[in-house]
Amino acid sequence: MGVPISQMxxxxxxxxxxxxxxxxxxxxxxMLEPLFRCNLSCAGCGKIQYPDHILKxxxxxxxxxxxxxxxxxxxxSIPGGEPLLHPEMKEIVEGLVERKKYIxxxxxxxxxxxxIDLFKPSKYxxxxxxxxxxxxxxxxxxxxxxxxxxxIEGIQEALKRGFRVTTNTTLFENAKPARVREFFDEMMxxxxxxxxxxxxxxxxxxxxxxxFLERSKTYALFRKILHHGKKSWRxxxxxxxxxxxxxxxxxxxxxxxxxxxxxxxWQKPCYLLQEGYSASFEEMMATTNWDHYGQASGNxxxxxxxxxxxxxxxxVDYTFGSWNGFLSTVKATVLGLRVSAPxxxxxxxxxxxxxxxxxxxxxxxxxxxxxxxx
Amino acid sequence: MAExxxxxxxxxxxxxxVTVDSKDADFMEAxxxxxxxxxxxxxxxxxxxxxxxxxxxxxxxxxxxxxxxKDSPRKESILVNELNRIIFSGEDQAAGKGWDDWVKKxxxxxxxxxxxxxxxx
Ligand code: SF4
Ligand code: SF4
Numbered sequence: 230m231g232v233p234i235s236q237m238x239x240x241x242x243x244x245x246x247x248x249x250x251x252x253x254x255x256x257x258x259x260m261l262e263p264l265f266r267c268n269l270s271c272a273g274c275g276k277i278q279y280p281d282h283i284l285k286x287x288x289x290x291x292x293x294x295x296x297x298x299x300x301x302x303x304x305x306s307i308p309g310g311e312p313l314l315h316p317e318m319k320e321i322v323e324g325l326v327e328r329k330k331y332i333x334x335x336x337x338x339x340x341x342x343x344x345i346d347l348f349k350p351s352k353y354x355x356x357x358x359x360x361x362x363x364x365x366x367x368x369x370x371x372x373x374x375x376x377x378x379x380x381i382e383g384i385q386e387a388l389k390r391g392f393r394v395t396t397n398t399t400l401f402e403n404a405k406p407a408r409v410r411e412f413f414d415e416m417m418x419x420x421x422x423x424x425x426x427x428x429x430x431x432x433x434x435x436x437x438x439x440x441f442l443e444r445s446k447t448y449a450l451f452r453k454i455l456h457h458g459k460k461s462w463r464x465x466x467x468x469x470x471x472x473x474x475x476x477x478x479x480x481x482x483x484x485x486x487x488x489x490x491x492x493x494x495w496q497k498p499c500y501l502l503q504e505g506y507s508a509s510f511e512e513m514m515a516t517t518n519w520d521h522y523g524q525a526s527g528n529x530x531x532x533x534x535x536x537x538x539x540x541x542x543x544x545v546d547y548t549f550g551s552w553n554g555f556l557s558t559v560k561a562t563v564l565g566l567r568v569s570a571p572x573x574x575x576x577x578x579x580x581x582x583x584x585x586x587x588x589x590x591x592x593x594x595x596x597x598x599x600x601x602x603x
Numbered sequence: 604m605a606e607x608x609x610x611x612x613x614x615x616x617x618x619x620x621v622t623v624d625s626k627d628a629d630f631m632e633a634x635x636x637x638x639x640x641x642x643x644x645x646x647x648x649x650x651x652x653x654x655x656x657x658x659x660x661x662x663x664x665x666x667x668x669x670x671x672x673k674d675s676p677r678k679e680s681i682l683v684n685e686l687n688r689i690i691f692s693g694e695d696q697a698a699g700k701g702w703d704d705w706v707k708k709x710x711x712x713x714x715x716x717x718x719x720x721x722x723x724x
C-alpha cells in the first residue's frame with residue numbers, strides 16, 4: 230500500500246485515542262473547500278455551479294486554520310473548485326504543514342507545473358491529482374482535450390521535485406475494467422505514490438428498494454477491475470474499503486468521518502449532501518441527525534452511495550476497532566488485495582433498510598443529482 | 604415571467620422567475636427549494652423601509668435564513684417572519700448540468716463519434 234509509515238502511525242494513534250475516549254463519532258479527514266471556482270467545467274460536477282459572486286468568494290488562511298483547529302482531524306483534504314486558483318494557497322498549505330496535518334491538495338493539475346515553486350516538498354503535503362482514466366476517458370470526463378497531457382506534465386514535474394503525488398479517480402458505470410487496469414499500470418509507471426478510486430455518485434430521482442441492483446453494478450465493476458490485481462499497483466487508501474467496493478464486505482456510512490467546511494460553514498451531513506450549515510464544528514456534530522444517513526437509514530439519498538468520503542472512515546474505524554479488522558488489513562497489506570471473482574455470487578450481508586420517514590422529504594435532494602464528482 | 608399563484612392541488616416548480624408570497628401555503632417549501640437552488644434569489648422584507656436583498660440563499664431553519672448578498676462580503680441572517688416575498692430571480696446555474704444531462708450528453712457524443720467512424724470506413 231502507498232501510505233507512508235509515519236502517516237499510518239499518526240492515523241492509528243489518533244483513532245486509538247478516540248477509541249480509548251469512547252468517542253464513536255470522530256473526524257478523520259477534514260474536507261476543506263476554500264473556494265468553488267475552477268478552471269475546468271467537468272460535466273456532471275456539482276461543485277462549481279454557483280452565481281459568480283459566490284465563485285469569487287474564498288476562505289482566508291485564518292478561516293482555514295480555525296476550521297482545522299476546531300475539527301482536530303489528522304488529515305486535511307483540500308478539494309474545490311481548483312485549490313491552485315486560490316491566491317493564498319501557499320500560506321494555507323504552510324500553516325497546515327506547521328500544524329503537522331497530512332494534506333491532500335486535490336488538483337486537476339492544469340496549473341501544477343506553473344505554481345509548483347510556491348510549495349516545498351514535505352511528508353505532510355501530497356498533490357492528489359484528479360485523473361479519471363487514460364487520455365481518452367479523462368479528457369472526455371473533464372470535457373476538454375489536452376487536460377490529460379497537462380496533468381501528466383504536472384505529475385512528472387512534482388515527482389521530479391520530490392513531492393508526494395497520488396491520483397484520485399472517480400469511476401462511473403460506463404468505466405471499462407480493462408482500460409482502468411491499463412490506467413493503473415500507467416500511473417505506476419509514472420511513479421505516483423499511490424492511487425485512490427471511488428465510485429461516482431449517481432442518483433435516480435426516486436430510488437426504491439431495487440437500489441441493490443445499483444450496488445451490485447458497483448460490486449461487479451470493482452471485481453472486474455481488482456480481481457487478480459497486480460502486485461505493482463499501490464493504493465493510497467484502506468484495502469478494506471476496496472474490498473467493500475468489490476462487495477466482499479459491507480460498511481455503513483460514517484459521514485462525520487469526513488466533515489466538510491467551506492464558505493457557507495460546516496456542511497451537514499457530508500461532503501455530498503447539503504442539508505444545512507452550522508457555524509461551528511461542535512454545533513454541526515451535535516445538531517445533525519446522524520440516524521438519517523447511510524444505506525440502512527432508508528434515506529433515498531444514501532441508498533446507492535458507496536463513495537469514499539462516507540465509507541473509507543468506516544473501514545479505517547473497523548481496522549482499529551477490532552482484531553478482525555486489524556488482521557484483515559494486515560493480511561491485505563502484506564499479501565495484496567484479494568477480491569472475489571466477477572462471476573462469484575458472493576454478496577455482503579446488508580443491514581435491513583429502515584423505512585425512512587421525514588415530512589416533506591420523499592424525494593432525493595436536488596443537490597444529489599448535480600453532484601457527480603468534485 | 605413571475606408566477607404568483609400557489610395551488611394546494613399541485614406542487615409548484617420553484618424555478619427561475621417564480622415569486623412566492625409569505626402568505627402562500629408552500630412558502631416554507633419555497634425557502635427549502637431556494638436553499639437547493641443554484642441561482643440568486645431576491646428577498647422582499649415586510650418592513651417596507653428596509654431594502655430588498657438579492658443574493659444566494661444557502662441555509663435555512665424554520666426561523667432563520669442565511670444569505671450571501673450579491674454586493675456584500677458578509678452573510679446576513681434574516682428572520683423568516685420578517686420575509687414578505689421570495690423571488691427566484693437569478694438564473695439557475697445548475698440547470699442542464701445535472702447527472703441525467705451528463706449521461707445524455709455522453710451518449711450523444713458516443714453515437715456521433717461512432718457514426719463518424721462508420722462513415723470513414
Ligand atoms: S451514504 Fe453517501 S450521501 Fe449518505 S451521508 Fe453517507 S456519504 Fe453522504
Ligand atoms: S470535477 Fe474537479 S476539476 Fe472538474 S470542474 Fe469539478 S472541481 Fe473542477
